[in-house]
Amino acid sequence: MSATAGRADLVLVAVTLLAGISWIFSKEAVLLMPPLMFMALRFLLAGLVLALVAWPRLLRLDRDQFLRSLRVGLVFGLAMSFWILGLNFGTHVGEGAFLTSLGVVLVPVMARLVFKETPPASTWVALPVAAAGLALLALEGGFRAEPGQGFYVAAAAMFALFFTLNTRAANDAVRTAASGAVTTRRRVPALALTTVVMFTVSLVTGLGSLLLEPWRATLAGFSGAMAGWVIASATLGTAFRFFLQTYAQSLSVHSHGVVILVLEPMWTALFAALWFGETMTAVQVSGCLMIFLSLLVNRWPGVRRALKAWLT
Template identity: 60%
Template sequence: MALTNTHKSDLLLVCVTLLAAISWMFSKEAVLLMPPVMFMAFRFLIAGATLAIVAIPSLQRLSSEQLRRSFMVGLVFGIAMSFWIKGLYYGEHLGEGAFLTSLGVVLVPIVDRLVFRQPQPWSTWAAIPIAVGGLACLSLENGFRTEIGQIYYVLAASIFALFFLMNTRAANSRCVTLPDGSTKALGPVPALPLSAITLLTVGLVALAESALTEPWHDTLPNLSWTLSGWVLASAIIGTAGRFFLQTYAQSLSNHSHGVVIMVLEPVWVAIFAANWFGETMSPTQMIGCGLIFAALLVNRWNTLMRVARKWITKRA
């Protein structure tokens, strides 16, 4: 059976969650050796520049409208990352922070319905509470404590949801209604130049914030080969590769409910951390992983039933 673009998008988003989880390992190693916002600036600028070099011909063909839309996607993403960094700085409990940040993916269908008036299938609404329960089991084993850092995480998660939607809409052709009542077709922004502009914009936002708030003179003279290696690995593999693949996957399907697949990211993080840093998973966290997988199955219930019916028909 040939894969549809939606199925290809789903499979690519699974790969995106793997790259994102691997990037957590690289990032954790790097921020132990340099200020976090400076790391974010270097990471995104290197990643964006790498993609921009490859994308020079397609960048030159972009219209002013496509450039504006790409910049807006990057600006929203940069603001979300800035809130996330503040949550990381002020927060005292990383488990709660990881839980709240991951809720950004769960919020995507809700924000799509409220902001863009896009209908969502029943399976998505059914999957959301299961995914929230799984994330809670995975990250909140020691309870939830309200603090200022959590407010920043919630703001970041909400803006991440908006970023996912804007990225999907920028990567797909669509029609918009003008003030005079007429409609205008907007062509899609190709995945490669869209990714390059988005990452460069995030890098510039982080660079400005780092220059204002962090001690550059204490860090730059002490850059080591080890630190440079972690920064490059995070930039090339965990950022350039990941976000290009994510944007391409989102360009294959304009349905936002597919992004729910990205709740797999904290599952992979937990598994990789167990092997990388020798961390262990409790029974509660294992239940959380199971609930997240169950949410993904529910989210794609109609597709699974169609595949099952075709398989049964062929076997009969």
């Protein structure tokens, strides 16, 4: 493995660590303030940080690029709303991380339903494995499905749609008009796309918070601890994490990232155990391992290429 690829792998490991730590930041924040308000402030701050760098690219976006970015942001805003509600109502952070990771398995299914793409054969193997893991988590100690689990699964479905739309927005898309003419839609630069998405998520969650949460009472009692968790989540957990991931992916082949990025739920469960003292029963561990196995099965072609690259 080359020095450049090795450096990229180390950076991607750092990305997964930041992702896992971000779960802890967010959980601490929702213990102190309304969840949707936290997300609105987090993504507003992250958007402002990214806009400082992305401003020239934002000014060059045309109408079609901006509207596609906005659409991606709306879907991501709904996904993040479900996710933070899952974190707020859920009782186990580590379990939630594995449930949310189901979104990766559902990406080919969502692409099939929305865009009529043919999913790889590995998807049909991964889905029943993931379903078995989900069943183990829901049936642990008898049927105990809770609101947090429902929000996490809903978030996973929305994340799958987000991943599909985001990939299409970030790449040149070919479309055929009714007349039969073929045109190519310009891809949206990654930094500009992400910045628009950040602001849109802030708008979606902010509107939800204004409608459902007590802003006046929360702002009156806003504390330094609240501000600290918002700033940490926005800078380290969102803006800096995105910058590192983009940098690493510019250095590394895709297959390496495929393997390393699936470590996020593992790190999250470990950090939750260390920070909150969470423990898992044997059934919960089995369910999480089944979901993790489904991630590897779903990305098996990339996993196989990465293993081959590391061993040669």
